[in-house]
Amino acid sequence: MSNTSYSFKENSHVIVNQGGEKKVMKKILSVALSTAMAFSMFASVAFGADANLNPQQKFDVLKQASIMDGMPDGSAALDKTLTRAELAKIIVKSIGLEEVNATSYNDKNYSIHWARTFIEAATQAGILEGTDAAKKLFNPSGNVTVQELAAVLVRALKLEVPTETNNNASEWAKGYVEAAVKAGFIDSSAVFTANATRSQAIVAAYAIYEAAQVPTVKSYEVKDSKNVEFTLSNGEVVKVELEKALVPNTETEVTFKTAAGEEITAKITWVVTEATKVDSATADNLKEVIVNFDGKVDKKSAENKDNYTVKGKTVSSATLLEDGQSVKLLLTEASTLENQKETEVKVKNVKTATTAKLLEATVKFTPVDVKIPEASKVTGLGTKAFKVEFSEPVKMGTVVTSNNYKVDGKTIGATIDYSYPNVAILSTELSVGTHKLVVSNVEDFSGLKIAPVEIEFTVVEDTEAPQPVAVTTNDLREATIEFDEPIKSLDKAYFNSTVNGATFTKADINDNKVTLHFANPLNLTENTIYLEGVTDYSNNKANREIKVTPSLDTERPEVVKTEIKQDDTTKNHKVVIEFNKKLDVASAQNKDNYKITDKDGKVFSLTGLNKDGHPVLAPVYDSAKNTVTIDLASKLDDGVYTLDVSGVKDGAYVPNTILPFTTKISASSAINGEITRAWTQQSATEDFLYIQFSKAIKTDGEGSALIKAKYTFAGNALTDDQDVQLVTADTVRLVAPKGEFVDVAGLAKGAVQVVLIQDADGNYLVQPGTGYILNIAAADFGSSLIQVKSGADNVQATSREEVKVVFAGKLSTVSAGDFRVKVGAVDYAPSTATLSADRTTVTLKFTGDTNKLPADLTGAIIYTVSQANIVTQDNFGSKIAEITAASLKGVQDKIKPVLVKDSANRIFTASTVTADTYDITLLFNKNLNDAGTVTTLTSLFKVKIGGKDATVSGATLTNGSNTIVLRVVADATVTVDANSIVSVDFSGNEGIKAVVSTSGANVLENFNEAAKLGEVIVTP
Known part of the structure; x- marks a missing residue:
């Protein structure tokens, strides 16, 4: 049994009725049962399941539920007739309508009638009507006939009214009576034109009350796109996990069951105001791309131009539009899209408005520039210049040609300043008053020319020099000042004073904004920026000043993406770490700021990592991409590893340091897609060529490895009697009749070529040198025995x-x-x-x-x-x-040489040469070669005796031996005794490789060891 669907919308966790229906309808929707349900439910109540309850017992239930009242003496008065006012209250209470405080009827004393709010609720719900529409009378005390009772019940429960009837009710009531009889509300033997009794009303009201006990949806909360929590009218909370994700801001019908097994269908809307994805990109000119998100995004990250890459082009700026969910990308003057040719924009690291979730996607779009450029706005700048703004970016060469402009029908000789992408300021003498401008031959970047349309503009006398109205700063060395009018020139600018390099090194003027670049940073407190010779296009000139307290960049750098890549040539692995902002180069390339360990955080042995898990090779920072690449100089085993990043600073003048960051990285994703092995087999009737790939392969769509057309054998396409079959997730076999693939010796008779195969993640398999074409020579189809890989x-x-x-x-x-x-x-x-x-x-x-x-x-x-x-x-x-x-x-x-203890368990030994000079002997597990000079070797050691730096005057390594002897001199201010701590620090070798093992040429690892002098001293 199922109730009908209910409609709700969610808005900031408030539930309102769909379409804004009046409150009076709020609960009628929740109990409007289908006809089928009404038939089964009410028939069983009236004549079946509850036949053992007599009208008095049913009255008692309704009285307890505050739906009906008894007489003053408490009796049910079952045989008394029913008034229209009593019916109004019974219907409203049974269905659960809200009372309405209104006065729609003109009956005497109606405004103070006890049932007025019930009558109004039933009337506005369309269940009850007045008795005289012209005079607006309801007749609260009038009796209700049985057929009138039937009509009200049918309307209240929205039962279907049959067209064919078999009863003796009045003509207007036949359909209502037929529906009420079939539903079990009214006995078919009743006199329908007679007055209804309270007993008859009680039986019907009880049926309605029982039906209303089916729980309804009171409210709901969308937890995420696939999880919704419903609260029912009986207080039950039902958590529903959806099979299909909700679409933001789209009404969706959801069906679920209560704990009692009752099925409920509700219409819900996941109201989303902030972005969940990059929705689309468009371009209606060849210089600007609009990136559309499906909701609000964070302004700062959305306006970071580094977060966008338009294929093959350079982005000059990114501007968040007023809707808060669209970003306009302006390409540089040197970059232009190709009209009606599909391209793509890659979006990364844009944050949502409140959750700071990072959005990333690559969106394809096709620029379509069919709009003719227009002069959208003309502004007089005094009597010596005017400004023209175009509707889209236009070509500089066509903008600065003065004979493309006519003022009052005459070509003007003007000096024209062009501000990319769409502003021209024309310097020419103009009289005060209204003028008409016609612009022609100005082109956009698709070659469309402006339509010569006459535009009026007004010129007034300008005698005031420009005034600064706002100032913003960027990282202390840059300030942008906005003026109340366009600026023609600026003589000089400095802050606080002209000393200490405070004068600007560069000034960029763009319309009414001047961006000043300073050699030295602004103070962190309030600064006064002095501007000398600020000139407008009416040649008004003045000195100005403006105060600014810089807003520091206090945002810490964050890691937004990590991945392991494999070099196409060496196959060595590289870890690529992408950050959300520009970094300080020194900290970005500091090896100590990165650590790679196994999945459990334990250091493991790898050529490209030292004993502490730090990279051996210096990381490489790419400022254009905000990435740091760590070359591991070797291959990782497939599996999961731990990456720690700390100490990395951003490029702000007052640097911000990253919070310690830890993540898991998987080497399996970095394995280049390639053919691992190929072998042949024969059965009594068939030949098999097995091809095993290094990764699980795609088996559907464009990249499927099961498309026969992607394979050729001996230079020929596979024939109808040959096939490709999947054997395992990473292995296919080519099948042919015996003798077509394999010769009598069991060897492949020809080479196989495979093209455009994707792995299970959708990445194409690439073979060095041939790209997407994977070749297997006949000689590579060995026996089924698995060989050690060559190399x-x-x-x-x-x-x-x-x-x-x-x-x-x-x-x-x-x-x-x-x-x-x-x-x-x-x-x-x-x-x-x-x-x-x-x-x-x-x-x-x-x-x-x-x-x-x-x-x-x-x-x-x-x-x-x-x-x-x-x-x-x-x-x-x-x-x-x-x-x-x-x-x-x-x-x-590949065994690295390391420092070891001697037979007496000493980490190193020391012998006295003179009173303050010692020879320290270091023992290693392998014989060593000195690949550098003595000077280089000496510089790699730092020795402290008694807590103060000792002088390392020499380091002796005989090639092929496993010892290094240091000659050190203690600091003269130190009193040396048996308890003096001697520490030996060896560092820097992993970078310059001055000391390596004789066998394998493995680099001697850094070390730092210490001991009491008395424990390591030996007698010469």
């Missing part, structure tokens, strides 16, 4: 405990028992083996003191057990290929 860096030891092996295919099962590493004559068996998230890299762990790999891996190789005993395989059952004596793989030494 020296695909087998490498990252520490004494870890070796990584990259395979040319994705694995599903890996066994440590399949692998061995051999260094010299010693074999090392890994303790465990794990797979990376992308399933191509096997990490072998060597744990335990006796099983760790040596620090020097010169000549180290990796091999496997015999093919028959290999367990490691993919989900097709293909095993890795045995690494035999004929195919041994060298292990690339």
Whole structure:
């Protein structure tokens, strides 16, 4: 059973009736039941389910609900006749209408009648009518006939009135009576023209009351686009999660069930005043783009031109229009759109009006310039000049040609100043009074010429020099002063005084605004800007001044986007961090401000990161894009990592520092789409060419990998008897009759080419050198055995405990028992083996003191057990290929040299040379080479003895040894004893690579260690 739909609108959490219906209708809508419901509900009440309740019992229920009153003695008076006033109250109370305080009838004493507010409510709801329309009489004390009672009930409940009837009611009432009888309100044997009794009214009112107990929607709140919370008339709260997201500011019908299983349908509107998305972009000229949001946006971020990129063009300015949700982008003079050619605008980092949610989208649009430019406004500037404003940007060359202007029918000889994009100021002598201007031949940027239309303008005498009316500042070194009229020239400007470089270095005049650029910053407190020789176009000249207290930029820089990218050539990973504003270059490129750790925040070993997780290579800041790029100089394993950013400052004169920022970044998104592996198989009747990609591939739409036309074999399109089939999320196979793809030796008979394939995220797979064309040579279709990926860096030891092996295919099962590493004559068996998230890299762990790999891996190789005993395989059952004596793989030494303790557990040792001079010996896990000079090496060490800097006079490293000896002299003011703390700080090497390991050329990591002198001193 279902009630009819209700209509609501949400506005600041206030619920009002749709269409602004009168309050009197508020609740009638909530109980207006469908005909079907009325038939079933009321019939059961009158003659079925509640047949055991007699009229007296029903009266008692209605009295308890304050719907009916008894006689003064409390009795129900069931046999008494019903008056029109009593009926009005019963109907209003039963349906739940609100009483109306009005006076529409002229009956005697009507204004003070006890039932007036009920009569008015029923009348305005269209349920009751007066007895004399001309005299406006209602007759409250008049009796109600049974057929009149039927008509009122049918109107109140909006029951359908049948056209065919079978009753003896009056002609006008036959339809109403038929509907009331069928609904169970009135007994078919009743005398319809007789006066209705209170008993008959009680039976009908009770039926209405019972029906009204079905809960209705009292109010609702839209939590977000897919979640709505309804509050029902009985107090129940129902939370509804929608399958389809609501469209802002659009009425939507929602159906849900109550806890009792009753189904309710409500019409709701998600009223949104602030933007949720970039809606569209348009351009009706070739210099301005209007970006439309679907709601209000933040003015500051919306007017940041750096937040917009028009493809191939440069944005000069961004202006938020009066509606608060449209932004006008003005392109630079050198940038012009192409008429009727589709292009796009990229929007980023624009904030919503209140929630500060960042909006980002790329929107395509087609400029259509068909409007002829107009001279939209002409203003007299005294008797020596006038200003013309055009309706759109116009070409400077056509604007500054003076014979394109006629004043009072005559061509004028004027000097013309053009202000991009659409203002011309013409200097010429004019008399006081009204003049007529005709402009011709002025063109917009699509070549459309202005229509010569006569425009009147008025000239009055101007004897007043310009007055400044407003001033704004930008980061202390720039001030824009607005005047009450256009400015022709300015001789000099300075603030507070002419000393200390306070005089402006540059002044940009644009119509009535002058932007001053100062060499030195304004004071943070109030400043007086002095302007000398401010001249208007009537040659009125004066010195002016204006006071300003600068508004500092107090907004901290924020990270708005992070992503990992992979270099097309080296395949190394880069972390790109985008900020919301310009940065201080030094802090943006400070390695210490960035830290990359694993998903749990722990430091891990990577060529491009030092022991603390900071980048080895200096980050690169792109001021045009507000991005910082960190080159990791190596490849990350597929998976999730933690990025920390701190200490980065913006470019404000008084810099703001970013709040510490932490986020997770995924290396899987950075994997270039490529073909990982290809192999062949044959069945008794078919050939199969399997192609496995590095990422899950798209299987529908334009980028689908299942479109046969995207594949060619041996230079030919696939034929009707050949097909493309999806095997797994990242693998397809080409299928053909036996012998068409594979020769008798089981090898591919030709090369395969694949074009325009997208990954599951919609990114095109790109092959270096050929772009969207992916080629697989016949020779690349190897056996189903999975090989170690070619390239020296695909087998490498990252520490004494870890070796990584990259395979040319994705694995599903890996066994440590399949692998061995051999260094010299010693074999090392890994303790465990794990797979990376992308399933191509096997990490072998060597744990335990006796099983760790040596620090020097010169000549180290990796091999496997015999093919028959290999367990490691993919989900097709293909095993890795045995690494035999004929195919041994060298292990690339990526183990970084680090400082280690000696046999006596000392972090370093010190020996006395003289009373204040010491030799400090540092021991490392690997032999080292000095790639720099002695001077360079010495400069990398800082030593303190007793808390004060000691002098490092020398540093000795014999190439091929594992020790460095420092000669240091303690500060003369320090008293050195056994408790004096000696600290050795080695830093800067990761950038210049002055010290590297003999094997693998790995850079010696920075370190900072300290100990008591008495604990490390040795006797010479």
